[in-house]
Amino acid sequence: MTATIQFSKLTAPPRRRFRIASMEALGFIDNPGTASTWAGAPTRPMIVATSQTSQSVPMVDPFTDWQPTQVGSRLLRGRVRWGLLSVILLMAVGIVAIGLWLYQRPVALAAEAMLEVRASASALPPDLITASDLNNSLLDANQGPATVIASLLTLDAHARDLFEASAMLPSSESASRTRAADAASKALDASRLLGANYAYRAAVIPILAAPQFEADPSLIALDEAARRFGEWQARFDSVRSALPAGSLSSITAELAVVSGDLELLQTRYLDALRRDDMAGAITVVEDLSKRMTIAEGMLNSALSGAQTSIQRRIDSALATIELLVG
DSSP: OOEEEEEOOOOOOOOEEEOOHHHHHHTSOSSOSOEEEOOOSOOOOOEEEEEOOOOOOOOOOTTTTOOOOOHHHHHHHSOOOHHHHHHHHHHHHHHHHHHHHHHHHHHHHHHHHHHHHHHHHHTHHHHHHHHHHHHHTTTOTTSOHHHHHHHHHHHHHHHHHHHHHHHTSOGGGHHHHHHHHHHHHHHHHHHHHHHHHHHHHHHHHHHHSOOOOOOOTTTSOHHHHHHHHHHHHHHHHHHHHHSOSSSSHHHHHHHHHHHHHHHHHHHHHHHHHHTTOHHHHHHHHHHHHHHHHHHHHHHHHHHHHHHHHHHHHHHHHHHHHHHHHO
């Protein structure tokens, strides 16, 4: 673009005519119109800049030659690292699989624990029924301890399996966990009480049998009679002192009273033999037999009460297992 500068001619400035509206309004000017005044000294030459408009350049569209292309085909034609891409995909699939496995693991563990609980609970009823039969035979002196011990060991093992399985149940299965633990505890209590009462009965029954002491002074010497009575008393006290304190404590207390009376009974027995008093010796032997009979009656009564307590636990365990297994 070029600019040219033109200088105007130096001429006197024209007079400027102006209107004074206020003077006209006050009457100082008769003829309203225009007034002339001198504009002053000549002004400097005016410089007028003119521009010569240049020719405009057309704008070019940057997307004129753009054509859409397929990215997939370009990737296929390029050098794609398929091994790395496969590893990344496998890692992504693995992470998703691990996350899904971790999400579903608690549910799977709960289901497995519940199956284990039901399997352990299903193994208990036959053992409990056997224990109930043994409980009914608690007063039968002919029941052998070998069968009792084997049956109770099996019951204990299955009850402990159920108790351990119940501990694996999550908090969401609190009702089932409580039932399983309760059934296992009742079964263990029944087994413990049944075993303890069987052992107590097996130990006490022999010493409660009435001793067969000779009452005829002519058939036994005094020192032999003293030896036999002393051996029986020692065996009685040995068994009595070994009895557990927690089982059938009333019978244990009664046997302690009998043991305290044995010294007096022995003295009366030997005195009767020394005096050749067969009737007196027979009286002492009968008194001792009566004391043993009373103690045996107390034992049977205590065992009957234990039977009721044991059967209550067995029935409760069976009812709880039925609710647990369904």
